[in-house]
Amino acid sequence: MKLPSDHKILMPYLTGGAVADWTDHLRALIDAGADAIEIGLPFSDPTLDGATIQEATHAALTRGATLRGILTRVSEVAGTVPLVASTYANLVVRDRDFCGNLRDAGFDGLIVPDLPLEECAEFENQDLDLVLLASPATTDERLDEIARRSRGFVYAVTVMGTTGERETLAASAADLARRLTNRCELPVLLGFGISTPAQAAQAAQLADGVVIGAAIMRRVLDGAGPAELGAYLRSIREAMDEG
Amino acid sequence: MKLPSDHKILMPYLTGGAVADWTDHLRALIDAGADAIEIGLPFSDPTLDGATIQEATHAALTRGATLRGILTRVSEVAGTVPLVASTYANLVVRDRDFCGNLRDAGFDGLIVPDLPLEECAEFENQDLDLVLLASPATTDERLDEIARRSRGFVYAVTVMGTTGERETLAASAADLARRLTNRCELPVLLGFGISTPAQAAQAAQLADGVVIGAAIMRRVLDGAGPAELGAYLRSIREAMDEG
Amino acid sequence: RQVEEAFRSAWADPAFRNQLAGLLATHVGRPTPLTPAVRLSAELGVTLLLKREDLTHTGSHKINNVIGQALLATRMGHKRLIAETGAGQHGVATATAAAMFGLSATVFMGERDIERQALNVFRMRMLGAEVVPVRTGARTLKDATSEAMRHWVGATEDSYYCMGSVLGPMPYPWMVREFQRVIGDEARRQCATALPTAVPDYVVACVGGGSNAAGTFAGFVDTTAKLVGVEAEGGAGASRGTLGVLHGVRSMFLQDDDGQVLEAHSIAAGLDYPGIGPEHVHLRDLGRARYVTVDDAEVVEAVVRLARTEGIVAALESAHAVAWVIRAAADGTLPAGSTVVLTLSGRGDKDISALKELL
């Protein structure tokens, strides 16, 4: 996938099917300046997500969201900015055509947080960019391998733990960002725990861009419409662009 | 003690202190033709009594009956017919003057159903006749010893088990009575399970007399006054005398 | 008397003893471990070894005795076991042995205990036993014992009375002690390797009727170990009782001046009996064992402390012994560095609901 190199990258996250009008939210995020969008494909056991995205996932499955349904809706929107699917290994390993189906729907990349590096091989070099994750606990040696094998960008998890909003950006974020950018030609996006414009701006200074997930889904679950969500993302965009 | 030898002996039983006017009952029983009276001295754990006498015992203790109180009341009545105390070993072994106190209050004999033959020695040849018990399970050898060592009379327990009214007189009664009367110069009284005049008459044929316990206490607990109780005992007396 | 002869002959018969030893190994889980209570020992400044009767099948030492008596009953040709029970541990053990030997079981239990120990009642019924509610007196263990004995007197032909403690008429106190001495004999052997001195300075066990203590002491009575029986403050037959006769045995009982036997009151239903076995009176009179009491509050504290330091939730009964060791180590009654063997007579699962209300 092609991400912009002339400004800091902003990638909001949205759980597919969490609310009825989720593709309206998706369009609003694009209109508000998203450089790419991460779309969560709901899985029954989101073991690496925090409370907010768990809740969004549960809402989506309860509403009857299915993989096929989400892909159909995505294909209506695809083509404007890169779309990255994120989901769990169970959905990925059971279907030989999984990556192809995502590609056909318009996805450009895939994130599978519970897929160990050792088991990534069969999903690399498919039709889709397999985006790898790094965390503060990742050794330098392993970072080298992640930097070499990741496609599209590297997703840097800024704190140990699960997704979710946090008051301050973890100190470990700076260290990880430095270690990654030193060895990586791909863009490095920081995620997990970023919610305010100030945090986003700060994080963007450390790396090539940020992912905003739980902060968005909290607003969606609390009933924010596309316009409100767009306004929120715009505030982030502006803070990042001002630096 | 001296029991009559010219007619069948009738010995009713009364729990001391079970009701307020129990000495009136006692007098009524004497007036109705009792040849002797067994008076139960209440013990907290009447392990060898059936439900009726347990209930009477519990009533007496709940009313605050004490050994001293019962002895005082007995001494008012003593002197007309032989009086036999019955109680449990715990009351007997703890007080060196137990037998003497009973004698002083006017008792002539003592029955301690839970005192093994092996431990009777220290209570024999005291001021009081120690009446021994025999049951259908007692061996002939042991019956010989009981016949030799008992004083006043021998108490023949006609069925295995505890005191209480029963529908029919156990067959084992006849056998035990025969075995005992064959080897015993003392009167043999049959007890446990006799309640109707017909049973009393039948039992009296087998031995020298009968003890009526639970049938009396059932009536007392159900509120029978001295007159009613006397009438009941008189019906037993008449049946026995008619033979 | 028949029981006495039968036990004498069985106990002298190597085939009987081998069969019993085999069953204790395959069905009860003997030998039970002697567990060093490492962390609690360090806190108390003594070396505490726990004899783990809580790990036996059904969860208390009661099973040792019951298997022995059930084997004897089978040998005598009986088809039914009669037993009394308080907290239900002896009842569960009896129901278990009856199931193993294909006997029927009738267990007498006070109505109040039936309410308090509903789960053990259900366990007994699961095992096929008939549980008879006793409605006399305080409707607890003493009344259940009386009623069971009454019932047995009328059923001696086909039924065997399975006594739960070192109580009742001869040969029960002796026989139950012999069936429980496996606790003491094993612990003695285990001490030989577990302790440099081979023999501990102290041997401690809780005392209700006193069967686990009698069995434990039996293994150490001929050594230099000091024997300590720990009673419940409200059920202290040895400490506060006077001589008397109850349930066919002459021993020490809690009673009033008139000779009426009192109700015991303890947080531990298994110690809720007003008397102790005659052997304990004997050991006390000889000065060979001493008997002490602890109160309910100390017991609850001891349960929690043992759980937190050793990962063992002890029965409230057994926790009496633990409570005394904790107190005695603190006040110097147990000199620092003493070695102590303590019989943990049972596990506390049965007491969890009671503790829940207390904590």
Added chain:
Amino acid sequence: RQVEEAFRSAWADPAFRNQLAGLLATHVGRPTPLTPAVRLSAELGVTLLLKREDLTHTGSHKINNVIGQALLATRMGHKRLIAETGAGQHGVATATAAAMFGLSATVFMGERDIERQALNVFRMRMLGAEVVPVRTGARTLKDATSEAMRHWVGATEDSYYCMGSVLGPMPYPWMVREFQRVIGDEARRQCATALPTAVPDYVVACVGGGSNAAGTFAGFVDTTAKLVGVEAEGGAGASRGTLGVLHGVRSMFLQDDDGQVLEAHSIAAGLDYPGIGPEHVHLRDLGRARYVTVDDAEVVEAVVRLARTEGIVAALESAHAVAWVIRAAADGTLPAGSTVVLTLSGRGDKDISALKELL
């Protein structure tokens, strides 16, 4: 990854293995007996031997594994254990081991299981563990596991994840199997004297995640014994699952066509998990073990039958294995005269209130 290295090094270290073996002997009560189920065997026409994990400390095989992992955690310098639990048996075992080693313990448990298994929750708290209610999903074991893992990901520095079954990421399935193989190794040795053939015809164990079965099978996998894993009708990962990935392991899970993992439903909370350990998939694919299912009604019947014939109240989980043997003996699947070793993984005390409602 750190765990894997640590386990490899510990497992190769004779000092670690000796220390573990010592703790299993002194604190867990190993070896557990191999009990001949004499009366039930006679009724079924087979020779049934029960490997008695119900007699271990805390009442189930879970403790074997937990002691091993707690020892490893201590060796790694961790101060805290994190665990998931369903019925509470693994939670109680973890709380117990934590108390023994002076570690703190945090146990994640679904809110619904907390209500259903209130007594085990209280046991854990008595032992000093923190029990964290999980309110996501169906609020049972699967959700508790997810939440425990989430929590651990943020606390790997000071905390050790103590997995309860042969599940989770490497090295857990392997490590837990190794810690549980003591069941199979002991049973194998015991068979050498208990059976004229030295090796049984069948080895049977219940399978939830499959740790007691994995440990049992490990002792017999190189013999001629036929291995049978018995699953719950409503939690039959091996029998009705499809390949998937959950909680860090690639194995068989109950799932719908979309790959959403289903909730398991079994009368036995310990089998209420939609997947099985990967080793069982392997054994099945090799044809070395077969996996069968029994339904809730058969299980309840089996609990009662075992109680009435052998005096053993088994856990509902373990009764699955008993239920299959009863059925297989009746329909000829088990030829008359077969010798069968069955692992009785735990005791049924925890299930008494559930059974009470059913019977």
